[in-house]
Amino acid sequence: MPVIKIPQLCKNIEVTDGTNLMAALIENEVPVASSCDGDGVCGKCVIKVSFESSESLPRSPRETVLQEKHSWNEFQRASCQIVVHSNLIVQSSYW
Numbered sequence: 001m002p003v004i005k006i007p008q009l010c011k012n013i014e015v016t017d018g019t020n021l022m023a024a025l026i027e028n029e030v031p032v033a034s035s036c037d038g039d040g041v042c043g044k045c046v047i048k049v050s051f052e053s054s055e056s057l058p059r060s061p062r063e064t065v066l067q068e069k070h071s072w073n074e075f076q077r078a079s080c081q082i083v084v085h086s087n088l089i090v091q092s093s094y095w
C-alpha cells in the first residue's frame with residue numbers, strides 16, 4: 001500500500017491505492033487549505049509533492065490550468081487533484 005510521508009510532522013499515512021491525496025491528509029488531521037472543497041478551482045490546496053521512485057504523476061487538465069494560472073513549479077501540486085498510487089513525500093509552508 002502506498003505511503004504518504006510528511007517529514008515536517010513526523011507522520012506517515014498508509015493509504016489504499018487510488019486514494020485522493022487531499023482527502024487522505026484531512027482524514028488524518030493534516031490541514032489543507034481550500035475554498036473550493038476539492039473541485040480543482042481555487043488552487044489553495046497546493047503543496048509540494050515529490051515521489052520516492054522515478055515515477056511521476058501527470059497533471060489533470062484541471063490541475064494544468066491551475067499550474068499555469070499560479071505559475072507553479074514542477075513540485076507544486078493541487079492536492080485535491082492527486083490520486084495516490086505510490087509512495088510520496090509532501091510538504092507545506094503552513095504545517
Ligand code: FES
Nearest residue numbers: 038041043045080
Ligand atoms: S481545493 Fe481548491 S483547487 Fe484543490
